[in-house]
Amino acid sequence: MTLCIRATANAEPPPDWRHVAFEGETRYRLTDAGCWRARAEASASGLVREQAVNLARTPWLNWRWRAAETPAWSAADEQSKQGDDFLARVYVIKEGWVPWRTRAINYVWSRSHPPGSHWPNPYAGQAEMVVVQGPGGQAGPWRGFSRDVAADFKRFHDMEVDSVDAVAIMTDTDNTGVVAEACYELPSFSAQPQHARPSER
Template identity: 45%
Template sequence: MTFKTPLLAALLLNALLSAPLAADVQISNIIDEGLDGWEEHTFKGNTRYRITALDGIPVISAQSHGTASGLFKEIRVDLEETPYLNWRWRVEQPLNRLDERSKRGDDYSARIYVVKKGGLLPWRTKALNYVWSSSQPAESTWLNAFSSQAQMIAVRSTADSPGKFYSERRNVQSDFQRFFGTSVRYVDVVAIMTDTDNSGQQAHAYYGDIFFSK
């Protein structure tokens, strides 16, 4: 097979490399399932989540106007088999600089949670928050302003361009070990959230397919 332009070949190769394989654990399959299987949890008002298309590819659009709700999916993932979380995201309307280490600044234009439930002991529930930060440089980390059991990790920052998709890959098992000092084999919930309830600002982001891989 030949391609008329190097650009077309590069685009096709990128699509093939970013697509989940059969052995991967798919969290979202937007083109086939839309928002089926996701549930919404409201903290203050409702962020508007809907399926749209960018460049012909279905994505989840999230728009927040002083609101905070998230979409979550309960799914048990074996990190021994598939430790890497993969996703694509894009911030269309970023937030102005916030003190994200404070409760008043605990808003994010885009974030993805991975949760390990504590069973009958809810205080043992632990969460990793991969966020697009408005004030911290990439790879900065801090505890959530509302819970010491939620670790914040800045994957992207204001140094990254709005209106552009970025592909991410994180070793969730290693991150749990690093930040909580404990070995975690299974996680139970994956969630996305765009929220601006504490600052009263507006944010708009897009999320692509999310999956775990080897």
């Protein structure tokens, strides 16, 4: 994917967030229920908040997401470039958008791998894909997650970090070409976890 930051026809993003396009435009809009609904049609774009977060004070990243249904995905492996699409993902970024320095963790809803699975992103090896909801994850109900970001950077990147520079959400289908919709309660940081931690394998 090629990063392209530009104005789009999307709804106005929430305060302090902006739209970031990689390939086409995933549409984001605020629903009457107060969640941000994403609709991807062979597209990959997200909402990002660029703001330094002190992990010593607020190490826990908390969010919720849901989807009314899961798409009819192609058979392409999620660990390949051809299959690198997700119904929902939340990610945290260290070192901003500098390609050779950026480190990221993508927390994803996987269609084929169980929670606790992880692998380097096929496009950018410095980004680790971490499954928090797997193929058995039921469409319909809200699911809430809390992650200790400093601990995850140590585990997945072997880095001691005391801050991160950005957080983002994205629903993307640019590689598989399907239509996918998910709704997000935007991620936030806190001193304590706000949701029960999902089991890890």
